[in-house]
Amino acid sequence: MLLMYMSAIFYTLDPFSAQAQNLFLLNPIYVFIKYFRQIVIDAAIPSLGLHMLMLADVAIVLGIGCWMYKKYNTKFLYYV
Numbered sequence: 001m002l003l004m005y006m007s008a009i010f011y012t013l014d015p016f017s018a019q020a021q022n023l024f025l026l027n028p029i030y031v032f033i034k035y036f037r038q039i040v041i042d043a044a045i046p047s048l049g050l051h052m053l054m055l056a057d058v059a060i061v062l063g064i065g066c067w068m069y070k071k072y073n074t075k076f077l078y079y080v
Contacts, residue, residue: 003027003029006024006027006029006030007027007029007030007033008024008030008033008034009033025053028057028060028061031050031053031054031057032054032057034046034050035050035054038050
């Protein structure tokens with residue numbers, strides 16, 4: 001539930017202060033939603049900063065995924 005509330009799916013961040021709005025940028029799901037809202041709803045290309053933030057989120061998730069695969073790949077073969 002906290003992830004859904006922190007993703008700002010059903011509300012805008014306008015009533016929040018600038019510091020609180022920047023805190024939402026730590027949530028990768030919010031960044032993903034904001035990125036595609038700008039493309040689909042606003043029909044605009046996201047800013048370079050948002051591109052970099054999205055790239056950083058993707059790189060972190062990719063790194064964690066590669067680390068988990070490398071750590072558990074021998075166990076994974078037994079389940080397939």
